[in-house]
Amino acid sequence: MNQNRMILKGNICYSRSLSELRILEPGYLxxxxxxxxxxLEASGGPEALSEEWRQVPVTDYGGCLIIPGMTDxxxxxxxxxxxxxxxxxELLDWLEQYAFPAEAGYAKLSYADRAYEGFVEDLKASFxxxxxxxxxxxxxxxxxxxxxxxxxxxxxxVGKVNMDRNSxxxxxxxxxxxxxxxxxxxxxxxxxxxxxxxxxxxPRFIPSCxxxxxxxxxxxQKAYRIPVQSHLSENPGEIQWVRELCPESxxxxxxxxxxxxxxxxxxxxxMAHCVYSDRREQELMKERGVWAAHCPQxxxxxxxxxxxxxxxxxxxxxxxxxxxxxxxxxxxxxxxITDAVQASKLYWRLVDQTKKPLALEEAFYMxxxxxxxxxxxxxxxxxxxxxxxxxxDALVLDDGPLRASRDYTARQRLERLIYFDDVRTLKAKxxxxxxxxx
Amino acid sequence: MNQNRMILKGNICYSRSLSELRILEPGYLxxxxxxxxxxLEASGGPEALSEEWRQVPVTDYGGCLIIPGMTDxxxxxxxxxxxxxxxxxELLDWLEQYAFPAEAGYAKLSYADRAYEGFVEDLKASFxxxxxxxxxxxxxxxxxxxxxxxxxxxxxxVGKVNMDRNSxxxxxxxxxxxxxxxxxxxxxxxxxxxxxxxxxxxPRFIPSCxxxxxxxxxxxQKAYRIPVQSHLSENPGEIQWVRELCPESxxxxxxxxxxxxxxxxxxxxxMAHCVYSDRREQELMKERGVWAAHCPQxxxxxxxxxxxxxxxxxxxxxxxxxxxxxxxxxxxxxxxITDAVQASKLYWRLVDQTKKPLALEEAFYMxxxxxxxxxxxxxxxxxxxxxxxxxxDALVLDDGPLRASRDYTARQRLERLIYFDDVRTLKAKxxxxxxxxx
Numbered sequence: 001m002n003q004n005r006m007i008l009k010g011n012i013c014y015s016r017s018l019s020e021l022r023i024l025e026p027g028y029l030x031x032x033x034x035x036x037x038x039x040l041e042a043s044g045g046p047e048a049l050s051e052e053w054r055q056v057p058v059t060d061y062g063g064c065l066i067i068p069g070m071t072d073x074x075x076x077x078x079x080x081x082x083x084x085x086x087x088x089x090e091l092l093d094w095l096e097q098y099a100f101p102a103e104a105g106y107a108k109l110s111y112a113d114r115a116y117e118g119f120v121e122d123l124k125a126s127f128x129x130x131x132x133x134x135x136x137x138x139x140x141x142x143x144x145x146x147x148x149x150x151x152x153x154x155x156x157x158v159g160k161v162n163m164d165r166n167s168x169x170x171x172x173x174x175x176x177x178x179x180x181x182x183x184x185x186x187x188x189x190x191x192x193x194x195x196x197x198x199x200x201x202x203p204r205f206i207p208s209c210x211x212x213x214x215x216x217x218x219x220x221q222k223a224y225r226i227p228v229q230s231h232l233s234e235n236p237g238e239i240q241w242v243r244e245l246c247p248e249s250x251x252x253x254x255x256x257x258x259x260x261x262x263x264x265x266x267x268x269x270x271m272a273h274c275v276y277s278d279r280r281e282q283e284l285m286k287e288r289g290v291w292a293a294h295c296p297q298x299x300x301x302x303x304x305x306x307x308x309x310x311x312x313x314x315x316x317x318x319x320x321x322x323x324x325x326x327x328x329x330x331x332x333x334x335x336x337i338t339d340a341v342q343a344s345k346l347y348w349r350l351v352d353q354t355k356k357p358l359a360l361e362e363a364f365y366m367x368x369x370x371x372x373x374x375x376x377x378x379x380x381x382x383x384x385x386x387x388x389x390x391x392x393d394a395l396v397l398d399d400g401p402l403r404a405s406r407d408y409t410a411r412q413r414l415e416r417l418i419y420f421d422d423v424r425t426l427k428a429k430x431x432x433x434x435x436x437x438x
Numbered sequence: 439m440n441q442n443r444m445i446l447k448g449n450i451c452y453s454r455s456l457s458e459l460r461i462l463e464p465g466y467l468x469x470x471x472x473x474x475x476x477x478l479e480a481s482g483g484p485e486a487l488s489e490e491w492r493q494v495p496v497t498d499y500g501g502c503l504i505i506p507g508m509t510d511x512x513x514x515x516x517x518x519x520x521x522x523x524x525x526x527x528e529l530l531d532w533l534e535q536y537a538f539p540a541e542a543g544y545a546k547l548s549y550a551d552r553a554y555e556g557f558v559e560d561l562k563a564s565f566x567x568x569x570x571x572x573x574x575x576x577x578x579x580x581x582x583x584x585x586x587x588x589x590x591x592x593x594x595x596v597g598k599v600n601m602d603r604n605s606x607x608x609x610x611x612x613x614x615x616x617x618x619x620x621x622x623x624x625x626x627x628x629x630x631x632x633x634x635x636x637x638x639x640x641p642r643f644i645p646s647c648x649x650x651x652x653x654x655x656x657x658x659q660k661a662y663r664i665p666v667q668s669h670l671s672e673n674p675g676e677i678q679w680v681r682e683l684c685p686e687s688x689x690x691x692x693x694x695x696x697x698x699x700x701x702x703x704x705x706x707x708x709m710a711h712c713v714y715s716d717r718r719e720q721e722l723m724k725e726r727g728v729w730a731a732h733c734p735q736x737x738x739x740x741x742x743x744x745x746x747x748x749x750x751x752x753x754x755x756x757x758x759x760x761x762x763x764x765x766x767x768x769x770x771x772x773x774x775i776t777d778a779v780q781a782s783k784l785y786w787r788l789v790d791q792t793k794k795p796l797a798l799e800e801a802f803y804m805x806x807x808x809x810x811x812x813x814x815x816x817x818x819x820x821x822x823x824x825x826x827x828x829x830x831d832a833l834v835l836d837d838g839p840l841r842a843s844r845d846y847t848a849r850q851r852l853e854r855l856i857y858f859d860d861v862r863t864l865k866a867k868x869x870x871x872x873x874x875x876x
Contacts, residue, residue, distance in 0.1 A: 081841070084857030085850050087779065088797055118841045300780040303795060305787045329776075329857040338767075341525065342738040349743045350788045357741060359526055403519070403556045412523050419522030419767040 004033045006433070007053065010061035010396060011410050012039050014068050014385050015365040018313065023410045028058070029066060031392040034433035039386040061396050064427055065413055068384050069129025069393030070333035071371025074229070074272040074293035074322025076134045077145055077158075078103050078112075080119040083326035091235040091302045091327075096168070099326070103136045104170040112141035120148040125423060127333050129393040129431045130155040130375055130383065132229060132270060132293070132322075134202055137161045137173055139186040150194040153436045155393070157378055159202025159229055160186045162217060165210045176212035180220065187224055196432065198226070198379065205231040206242045206255045214259040221260065221267055227378040228261050229293075232271035232281075235304045239276055251281040253290070263288030268377035272322060275299055275307045282308075282315055291318045291374045294366065296343040297336065298327030306347045309340065310355040313362065320371030321363065334421040337363040360415055381432070396428040442471045444871070445491065448499035448834060449848050450477050452506050452823050453803040456751065460824075461848045466496070467504060469830040472871035477824040499834050502865055503851055506822050507567025507831030508771035509809025512667070512710040512731035512760025514572045515583055515596075516541050516550075518557040521764035529673040529740045529765075534606070537764070541574045542608040550579035558586040563861060565771050567831040567869045568593040568813050568821065570667060570708060570731070570760075572640055575599045575611055577624040588632040591874045593831070595816055597640025597667055598624045602651045605642075614650035618658065625662050634870065636664070636817065643669040644680045644693045652697040659698065659705055665816040666699050667731075670709035670719075673742045677714055689719040691728070701726030706815035710760060713737055713745045720746075720753055729756045729812045732804065734781040735774065736765030744785045747778065748793040751800065758809030759801065772859040775801040798853055819870070834866040 012027035022039075030037035030053060040048045049056075079099055086098040106112045123131065135142035135158055142160035149156045160183060164173045173179035183201075190199050201221050203209040209217075221228060233239055233252045242252050249255040253271070256262040262284070263269040270291040277285065277292075285292065294307050312319045321336045322328075328336070337360070344358040365384075372384030372393075381391035397417050401424045408416070417425055429436045450465035460477075468475035468491060478486045487494075517537055524536040544550045561569065573580035573596055580598035587594045598621060602611045611617035621639075628637050639659050641647040647655075659666060671677055671690045680690050687693040691709070694700040700722070701707040708729040715723065715730075723730065732745050750757045759774045760766075766774070775798070782796040803822075810822030810831075819829035835855050839862045846854070855863055867874045 084854040085846070087776075087853065087857060088795075297780075300783055303783040303787050306784065338525075342735075345738055345741040346744065346784055346788070349741050350784070357526075408523070415525065416522040419525060 005053070005056045006031050007056050007058040008061060008066055008394065008396070009042055009058050010064045010066040012066045012386060013410050013414050015361070015369050018365050019359060019361050021361055021411060025410050029386055029394065031433045034392055035381065036386050036388060036390045036392045038388045061427065065397040065399070065410065065417065067395050067397065067414065068368040068372070068386065069395055069429065069431065070127045070367050071320060071375060071384065072128045072131040072323050072333055072336070073270055073291065073320035073371040073374060074295055075131060075325040077116060077119050078106050078136050079326030080122070080331070081115050084329040087301050087329065089302070090237065091304060092237055094302060094327070100168050100171050104168070106136040106138050106141040107170070109140055109144065112138070112144055116141070116145045116148050120152050120154070122331060124152045124154060124436060126331050127395055127423070127426060128331070129429065130371065130380070132157040132200065132374065134159050134161055134229070137163060137171060139182045142186060143190055146190055146194060146197045146199075150197045153431055153434055155196040155375065155380060155431055157198055157200040157227065157229070157375070159200045161202050161204050162213055163204040163208035164213045166207045176210055176216050179213050180216035183217070183220060187220070187226070191224060191226070196380065200378070201226050201228045201261070203230050203261065205238070206252065207238065207245060214261065218259045218261060225266050227268040227270070229270045229272070230256060230261070232274050233276040234273035234299070235302065236276065251278070251284065253277070253281045253284050257284060257288065263290035268374060270320070270374050272324060273299065273304065273307065274312070275305045277308070282311060282317060286315050286317050289318065291320060293320055293322040294340060295322040295324035295328060296339040297330060298324035300339070300343065301329065302327050306343045306351065308347070308355065309344060309358060318370065318373055319366050320374060321367045332421050333367050334418045337367050337418050338421070340366065360418070364418070392430055392433040394430040395426060397425050398427040399425055401425055443491070443494045444469050445494050445496040446499060446504055446832065446834070447480055447496050448502045448504040450504045450824060451848050451852050453799065453807050456803045457797060457799050459799055459849060463848050467824055467832065469871045472830055473819065474824050474826060474828045474830045476826045499865065503835040503837070503848065503855065505833050505835065505852065506806040506810070506824065507833055507867065507869065508565045508805050509758060509813060509822065510566045510569040510761050510771055510774070511708055511729065511758035511809040511812060512733055513569060513763040513769075515554060515557050516544050516574050517764030518560070518769070519553050522767040525739050525767065527740070528675065529742060530675055532740060532765070538606050538609050542606070544574040544576050544579040547578055547582065550576070550582055554579070554583045554586050558590050558592070560769060562590045562592060562874060564769050565833055565861070565864060566769070567867065568809065570595040570638065570812065572597050572599055572667070575601060575609060577620045580624060581628055584628055584632060584635045588635045591869055591872055593634040593813065593818060593869055595636055595638040595665065595667070595813070597638045599640050599642050600651060600655060601642040601646035603648045604645045614648055614654050617651050618654035621655070621658060625658070625664070629662060629664070634818065638816070639664050639666045639699070641668050641699065643676070644690065645676065645683060652699065656697045656699060663704050665706040665708070667708050667710070668694060668699070670712050671714040672711035672737070673740065674714065689716070689722065691715070691719045691722050695722060695726065701728035706812060708758070708812050710762060711737065711742065711745065712750070713743045715746070720749060720755060723755050724753050727756070729758060731758055731760040732778060733760040733762035733766060734777040735768060736762035738777070738781065739767065740765050744781045744789065746785070746793065747782060747796060756808060756811060757804050758812060759805045770859050771805050772856045775805050775856050776859070778804065798856070802856070830868055830871040832868040833864060835863050836865040837863055839863055
């Protein structure tokens, strides 16, 4: 018997498609070497299991719901410490007054050590199993963050940030050469070193990256074949700035594309926000296979607006959800799901009544399958569903603390648990089959 | 020495005005017989206290923030049990499929007993010190709810609901006479009976109240001089329905006003939502002194829209915040504050860029002073600020669980605590000077 097999039992719920859930009430979840081997109806008892699985120990979670882990497709780890502050500002002011000064602190490794420790601890205790994140420009701090995430058993893509212009002195790399050189050192030290934590190339956004730097990052991307993350079309002021900086670009996305850092073959790319991505930019995203990381809470907090997510979905643009801590103040992906639904309702009501609001199923899909597919493109095992071959990333949820009546359907209980957004309901969390305690 | 005196010490923070906070870092909060006797700067030590207060015991909360309790100006107690469900629907469908069937259960006192017990327990543990709420049409259940709130030490206005048309059979009172008679019995049994829980007249909304019923409620209001609560201009479909039902009314508000149930002398009235209150309706509200209970989360969940709160404030309409459980899924008034700020940002961005988003100070004011002033009009001691003569309703907040750096200013810590919205930060809660444990 394979010692690396286990079975979880509970009420299983995951996305069959964008608009449909698969529900097993109850079900068995088969796991081998950290990989899901399928989900089976369990109401008939162990008979449903094939002979080779009948001897495998079953962890029975009774009436709990078991759902796939959440993938947070965009957040800033160094901003976690000051989340929920300065929320009366718009993007560019907020960057200058809060984000940049705080990030400068991470030049000191001792500072980063303390701050990242708290962040990783809270991320571990959250509903998130995978996260794609920005660190700061500081090579050693970024490496430290990766070590901490690895030790906590989390799956992550982490970016040492590149920025060599239009930034405060304390947070500006002195030249494109220096920025690129630091990036190479960081890549050499981290690529392939961790089990489930990998580097991702991270030009902060067009305004803070010179053409010279972008050109060097293009070369690094080709050489190391690593994925790319950045920001796109978040705020009107920012977009106008990019227009002035890059008059030759057809759109904001094109300013990345000119340097080969906007998707395409061997360059999985995720762009955060896309609030103002028009038809032309969306078509470019679709063509290049660029992922959109929709961050509704941040887009409200920074008065950015509401991204046209329904258009993304209709157009077939791959879309996930991000908390964008600390533009977003909450680290919770359950909150991101409900924020996405709420924002889509206001978009429908206030902007365009031909754009149907997101159903819970659709936002849930984005938070699991949508984000998970980016990690798959970036070299991880697939995640987000309990299909054979996917990574066994699972959340076990107990709605006891919510005074739940047991008469609710699994679908109703899922909705309640997501809206309640209470980590006390998180009974267990598995990443690649390993139980991550908290 | 007066035995009923006490002093709280901590970092005190409350609204000086709509846009300004008064902060004492640290300060003394003087309390006598449940009433605030003022807040004093404490940095110089006990010298700041007059001789008669120097012997009074001081409860020192160290670095904690002490702020006024929150007033929830609109919620539905019987809907608490199914909050966070059916969130994919608009108002009228949601009422029919979720709210009405659930409310029908409260015909059984045993059912109400169990459900209200959970609601009151959670309300007690929340940031809310006062709440203005709907019960159901059931007289005895409403009375039971009032008993439980009173026992828990909470301050509340509770309405037995009136509805005699356009409602499912199980939730429709058989005639205006029966509805009025039940209301009289309920008033006779509850008015003046509790320390801080009082009845409030509660026609559900125009569509569910016949003219005959409204006429009877007018007479009851005059006879008992009790305050009034209802719903106003929440959703386009509802407004259109009211237009059809009351073709003679100039606006939705006028349909209440024709029956003398829309503010004016001796008739303190609060109307929930007011999402679509136009200039005319707002002017009527202003003229009659009607309070608006702004419920941003519910207005998102039910795709209603965003209320023009900046206009309310500019026009001098008294405005408070409500969770509107279960149109809102969260019982937290801290969440209501951040929802109000976020909604106002989207209103500014998407609807009208002349309407400045709410500052945190303004939403905080609405949640404390705004709601508190309605309770004052309804015969309670004033609340919402730590001024002499106001009720001592206070929250003691400890941001320890938030990994707070102590370098933040009191204003920054207040913002963080509100955005974090975590009841674990609630160290103590006082209502009328009494510590309500949780």
